[in-house]
Amino acid sequence: MLDYLSLEADLNEEERMVRDTAREFVEENVKPDVGEHWIEGTFPKELITEMGELGFYAPNLDGYGLPDLSERAYGLLMQELEAGDSGLRSMASVQGALVMYPIHSYGSEAQKEEYLWDLGTGETVGCFGLTEPEHGSNPTAMETHAEKDTAEHGSASPASTEATQDGDEYILNGAKTWITNSPISDVAVVWAKDRSDDDTVRGFLVDTDTDGVTTNKIEEKLSLRASITGEIHLDDVRVNEADVLPGVEGMKGPLSCLTQARFGIAWGAVGAARDCFETARQYATDREQFGGPIARFQLQQDKLAEMATQISLAQLLVYRLTDLKERGEMRPEQVSMAKRNNVRMARDQSRVAREMIGGNGITADYSPMRHMTNLETVYTYEGTHDIHTLILGSDLTGFQAFE
Numbered sequence: 001m002l003d004y005l006s007l008e009a010d011l012n013e014e015e016r017m018v019r020d021t022a023r024e025f026v027e028e029n030v031k032p033d034v035g036e037h038w039i040e041g042t043f044p045k046e047l048i049t050e051m052g053e054l055g056f057y058a059p060n061l062d063g064y065g066l067p068d069l070s071e072r073a074y075g076l077l078m079q080e081l082e083a084g085d086s087g088l089r090s091m092a093s094v095q096g097a098l099v100m101y102p103i104h105s106y107g108s109e110a111q112k113e114e115y116l117w118d119l120g121t122g123e124t125v126g127c128f129g130l131t132e133p134e135h136g137s138n139p140t141a142m143e144t145h146a147e148k149d150t151a152e153h154g155s156a157s158p159a160s161t162e163a164t165q166d167g168d169e170y171i172l173n174g175a176k177t178w179i180t181n182s183p184i185s186d187v188a189v190v191w192a193k194d195r196s197d198d199d200t201v202r203g204f205l206v207d208t209d210t211d212g213v214t215t216n217k218i219e220e221k222l223s224l225r226a227s228i229t230g231e232i233h234l235d236d237v238r239v240n241e242a243d244v245l246p247g248v249e250g251m252k253g254p255l256s257c258l259t260q261a262r263f264g265i266a267w268g269a270v271g272a273a274r275d276c277f278e279t280a281r282q283y284a285t286d287r288e289q290f291g292g293p294i295a296r297f298q299l300q301q302d303k304l305a306e307m308a309t310q311i312s313l314a315q316l317l318v319y320r321l322t323d324l325k326e327r328g329e330m331r332p333e334q335v336s337m338a339k340r341n342n343v344r345m346a347r348d349q350s351r352v353a354r355e356m357i358g359g360n361g362i363t364a365d366y367s368p369m370r371h372m373t374n375l376e377t378v379y380t381y382e383g384t385h386d387i388h389t390l391i392l393g394s395d396l397t398g399f400q401a402f403e
């Protein structure tokens, strides 16, 4: 596997083990069927608990049965999963960085006990509801809202089994869309404005079985097909106060989760690009035209040389970012740079790899075109490429160009 600058020589034993376990898992359990899942628009659901058993969800967190691995081990895991498919890495990113991370960081002890164990094993599946039909890049303008109910009523959620009293329930209304895994989720982290408290944004742990919650699947995507995406409609949904994340308020809540997930995406994109490179290199070596392998032609070598260089630069970026994260010095703007660069790199290079495979390259028998179309989503979600440009522009100049 491409590691041109021998970055993996510095991995410790635990990190090597994580890399090898994930690589083997992807080779044996993902690659053989993922093309078919992609064509069918299905996610290999049997892998959800298998990934849990292997400790693939939030392995960089501690307690509640979680392994507390290094950030580098976490990054390597994301890289290997996305070498399989961006949909697979999305599953692990959402479960770990967008659902378990906020519960771990901002949840009450009862919430942590109730959710983290089962999310870690994959027995429970979670999703993260931030994007709305009218508010994607600007989630601050979200319309989903919660209002405290002062009337007397019964318990509405599993986090609190005791009878509720006056004023300890919220009523949620609104709609979220483009939510990874919402149709198969047991719990949704829903970000909403609290109308009883000056529209402060809060995180609500919503059991998807609760009355008034519907999670329709979005069909006929042409990207990230081996991943389930849906909506979350909230129609007078009663949520107990015990299901509000107590440790955070304001946009810091969702944005801090996105920083965690974007870190994993910056790593993951390298995995997708590496898989494209390896597939193209192998094909160029095997495929004969004009009396010999196409890899002997300078034009093909130029493509491989450029691909290997761009992948290596992207690897350097995430390794350095990871050092900063380990030291507690990583800034969200640095994550924006890595997400922006590495996803663009993977998107560009997947296209070159597809090109090298000729006509065969447009089939699902070879991974590059699948990666290429997946990467359209990765380029767009977790902050579009444009939005990360503006984040960097603002950081570099002091001028906000969002509006």
Ligand code: FAD
Pocket (backbone or CB within 6 Å): 094, 127, 128, 129, 130, 131, 135, 136, 137, 138, 177, 178, 179, 180, 181, 223, 224, 229, 377, 380, 381, 382, 383, 384, 385, 386, 387, 390, 401, 402, 403
């Ligand atoms: P818009 O915000 O409408 O943007 C449209 C275009 O305008 C983009 O090119 C954008 O870059 C550009 N643009 C916007 N503002 C500016 C500006 N100020 N200056 C210049 N250009 C601008 N969301 C979740 O909450 N949870 C999930 O689990 C989740 N999973 C997803 C899975 C998939 C498959 C997809 C496709 C999306 C997912 N998303 C999820 C949503 C994703 O984060 C949004 O699609 C993304 O934030 C962009 O929002 P939008 O699609 O509304 O585009």
